[in-house]
Amino acid sequence: MSTDVRVNNESGFILHTYPFKETSVVAEVFTRTHGRVALIARGARRPASALRGLMQPFTPLLLSWFGKSELKTLHAAEWQGGLMAPQGRALMCGFYLNELLLRLLARGDAHDILYDRYIATLDQLAGEVRNADYERILRRFEKNLLGEIGYGATFDVDADSGAVVDANARYVFQPERGARRRLDDSAAGAQPGCAVSGQTLIDLAADRFERPATLVEAKSLMRALINHTLDGKPLYTRQLLRELTDLNPNG
Numbered sequence: 435m436s437t438d439v440r441v442n443n444e445s446g447f448i449l450h451t452y453p454f455k456e457t458s459v460v461a462e463v464f465t466r467t468h469g470r471v472a473l474i475a476r477g478a479r480r481p482a483s484a485l486r487g488l489m490q491p492f493t494p495l496l497l498s499w500f501g502k503s504e505l506k507t508l509h510a511a512e513w514q515g516g517l518m519a520p521q522g523r524a525l526m527c528g529f530y531l532n533e534l535l536l537r538l539l540a541r542g543d544a545h546d547i548l549y550d551r552y553i554a555t556l557d558q559l560a561g562e563v564r565n566a567d568y569e570r571i572l573r574r575f576e577k578n579l580l581g582e583i584g585y586g587a588t589f590d591v592d593a594d595s596g597a598v599v600d601a602n603a604r605y606v607f608q609p610e611r612g613a614r615r616r617l618d619d620s621a622a623g624a625q626p627g628c629a630v631s632g633q634t635l636i637d638l639a640a641d642r643f644e645r646p647a648t649l650v651e652a653k654s655l656m657r658a659l660i661n662h663t664l665d666g667k668p669l670y671t672r673q674l675l676r677e678l679t680d681l682n683p684n685g
Contacts, residue, residue: 444465458477495514545582566646587607601636602632606627
């Protein structure tokens, strides 16, 4: 028999909300010590509700809830402050982070290190960010997220030979296997996977994203790994970010 769980003043962020019955919402939240939690915010859609203005993404909150089932009841929320919300393109990047967490995190699994990285990433997005910096920020978060949930990859070791990846060689990266030395171009089609340079693999292993070529290849590789983890199900914010980039390629 499940027991009633009561949690008070837990640090967290709203990832997503959707309407529940006439006046309430269900909030999917990411918390420091309880991971992803689903909370019913009763009456939060009423104009006079104290919760109404707090059920927004990127707002640092102290959350209190109770309940026996997977869907808990929120009974208090308080603004913590101390973090600026991202704006413009950075806002879309923030929604992308939220969708990744919503889709990849299991409910109830604590990820306190990832929680701190999420805050640091939002803080970076809220600053003065150049176009290439958005890519660095997102690639680093994607890599850390996959590693945190157990889908991390070994980038700098050849999966077939066990040798250290050669910076000057070409590889294909297969989500199930890892990095495999690329055959000659005539046989490359027989090697499914993401084509990538050895230098990019070495940079990824070292968490370095300064090289423009590394950024380009890392984007394709992270996309392949995330798609594999999601069994090919689409990410809606990824498409919106792609459309935004097409509209403003230099912004």
